Amino acid sequence: MTMQKPLAGIMTFADPREEMYESMDWLKDFLRDSHNGLINQLKKKADLIDGKVNYSIKESKENVKRLIKDGMESLILHVSAWTFPSMPLLAANMAKFSGIPSILYGSGGLSGLTATKGALEEVGIKVKVIWGNLKKITDFLNAASVQSKLRGMTLGLFGGLSMGIITGTIDLAQWQKKFGIIIEHIGQVEIIREAEKVSQDSVQSFINWMNDNFKELIYDGKYVTDETLEKQVRCYLATKNLIKRYDLDFAALKCQPELSDHYVNQCLTPTFLNDPFDAEGLKNCMVCSCETDANGALTMQILKILSGGKPTLFMDILLESIRKKLVVCGNCGGSSTWWANRSDDPVINLKSVTYGPHIHGKAGGGAIHYISAPAEKVTWARIARIDGKHVMYIIPSTIPELTEKQINKILNLAPQLKAWPLTFIKVECDLKELIQEYPSQHVHLVEGDYTSDLVETCELLGIEPRIRGP
Template sequence: MKQAKMLTEQTTIQQKKPVIGVFSAGDPRIDDQSRERCRNIVKMVADTLADRVTTAEVVYSTILVDSERQADIVAQQFKEAGVSSLVCAPDTWAFPQLSVISLLAHFPKRTPINFTCGNSGPKPGVVFAHATNGAVTQSGILSHLNIGSWPDTGQNPVMTKETADSLVDWAYAAATYQAMKGRRVVVFGHDSMGMETALAHILPTRNIFGLEITRLDMKLLADMLNKQAYNKEEVKALRAWCDKYVKKIELRNDDDSQKLNTSLAMYLIVRDLLKDLNAVGGGFMSQLEWGSDPRGIPLPVADAMESFFNSTFDHNGTKPVMPFATEADVQGLLTMLFFSQLTGGNPPLFMDFRKVWEPKEITEVAKQLGVPLTGATIWEQKGFFDGNNSGSAAFDWAAKPGASVEEIMSRVTFPLQDFGYFPGGGNSVTFLTPGGIEGVVGRLGYNAISGMFSLIWDEAVTLDLPDTLATKVCNTTNREWPHTFVSTKYASMYEFKQYGPANHNHMVWNLPVARLQYWMDFTNVLSVAPWAARPVLVEGVDRSVPLLYLQNGGENATKLMLNGR
């Protein structure tokens, strides 16, 4: 009697990166020299991806897909290698149905596929790319076309930087889309302070992103603190690290010192819980029950814990970012999670959309303070908003990208929290982000009418203000919280303050716009950038619009039709 095969009873999990498979279609009538050039191009494309994309593994096949037989063979190779995204790099004419379409039949309908080719004339792979992209698109499948450039002749052509950049952005987006499937975030508590925009939309998050939301009660954390279910020696090591590196820690007495230690113990407890659950992110409700409701026993704030999670280091050295949202803001958490993944792990910024300073208002304040006006600064011309929230600000944002831990933490202080709002006490985290950091600012939102997520976003840069003006701006809100002065590239401050989807906003540095747009294509997230000053297409910045959208009434119209399919 034939018996089933028993798998090993392993007790650990090794998280694997998504795999991108690179191949080329071919034509059996083409000469051997051209076929060899095709194989070399496949390797060149695969090596480019492997060298520049840190979040995915890359494999390639030297079998040219001439017909259905080769399509079946390459598909089997790719499936055995765990391939979940496809790149076709043609250099000659081939037949779409006999090659790519037959290969695609082996993969789920929403498998990311990219056609990257040179704009070659001799045996036109570009003709094949257009023909196949059109064929795939007419069946309702999303595909991306990257008509780039490499030499028409020679056995070992090399793609241009622009061609590679477009392909790499696509690959990061595809890897992020696939990497989050089956992963989970862990959120302590329920939706904080009745913030409906922070709700954990469990079913849509699962169905659209493939991401699970594990919910744990804050009582578990309170109990573990009470039981001292943490490594006491490590708490001492973490406290010693803070004493050494944090510029200033405000403490009045031994009770304040113990509350800081409790906040640091929270970091270690939650860190271990997230590790046990193989989580990729987290969030903590805090208000009101944890530290603000005097009917209970208010506990110390979680600000330091949240900042450590979002940072690229802690007392043990360099570590991966663990996107973590204050106030159990799940939409904020998802935004930071995807922003960070798309950049290969850059630290996200969590901030209140606290106060918008339009040009007229900030220049009036500057005049009152005697600050000279030149009319040449961004804050005079466009204004900015003060990103300012008690928790979740990564320490990294206290300095410019690439700064050392010593430099970053020399700009960070731990003042005592506002006891009116947080009677449980403890220390907040504060710093002033330097100007000149460029990135993307935005936030995911969800709407019940469409059943879809949307992202309101823009390119942005952080600003420096004259010292007296910066002090005035910080004191206008909460001086004891982190402050980041952000100006958007296309949105006016009037537009940005009116169109914010919630009271929180988020930023990450070095996120190419095209990469973000590719990701919104894969996840079917609506792109919301209704700024009057932004062109429909910014060449060299935006990804080229997929043919699927052009043929179905535009990007958002197509996404609405695709929803639920």
């Protein structure tokens, strides 16, 4: 799993009058040190392109052109002393024409900072002014990286509307205009056709790997047979091939009811696409939502980018305990197994994962079962479209550690809970109010607290953030 950081340019702006440095011979050292100091403080959180200390319009123009050419996703306008506001204004304007947002950061006197802010506003460039708070800078850099990376991405939709779940549907033109994302519709028949081409050696090698690493593979002779498992593996490998062929960046898969009733359920596909590993070795996670939930896939893709590539989780809200502020979530057959123990080593994760009979789907096939490991911090998020406008629910949460008695009590509430992957989420908000207003049955998680990053991301993407937390 390759962890990716945002790519940002940083330019410091100085007073172009040479006589200033004759009367204040310490000033150039101060500007250089403040510039290098900011780079050193940020380099653990971002990959930085050095735009240098700029002493003229000419230098500003040359350096911002170089930063744009080198692929910066955002631009830090650093003002630590007086400068001519026309210099950072030029840089910000050139970045804006290339679709690159800027942030204005001050680390010294305020006159140059405030004068620059006013100049930017005069020409309609909206920027945040940050003074001394590096966390806010990194939030912005992460958000700008999301915006930049989404532009030009392709979402592959395998199949159409699933089971009438309209909350996963989107306006293709709106997505292209707002996010820069292209939609590729692919018929599910392509999965079947491609599955038939997968070599028997590849299929058997994958099944052997599952046998060697899963806690248990349970065959019941009805839902799970040698034939249905082989079909499921073929479909996963086929979908991997199709993703490569169509050059997809993330995906959403219908499955129900056509494939689950007339071919085989697709539970292994979202399971292993979202994992950082499979039988072929370590890999980058490929976001794939179930039930062609495009809004869910976009939420997961944003969480993946913000976290540097971590596996994301796709589940349904199943049960709740208002008193304990606990939500029981599960997926009807497949979710990233990484969450079982949150290790990039499949041996460690899969020893807690069972593959066994599904409880629905006429064509048969297995489901995976595990219980997500406790986590001190997770971020629950969901993009929705309410009356044509995008909102994002952002819910900082935890995965608590439950006793074996508590877990068994939950598992005995419904038979499917023993067949599906499960996650127990504890929220800090009013759970009753959250359930009343939450706009979907689908839940999306990433490990860690990305609340402030998501708020910045929503601001850049034109999404209304709705934080539900303490």
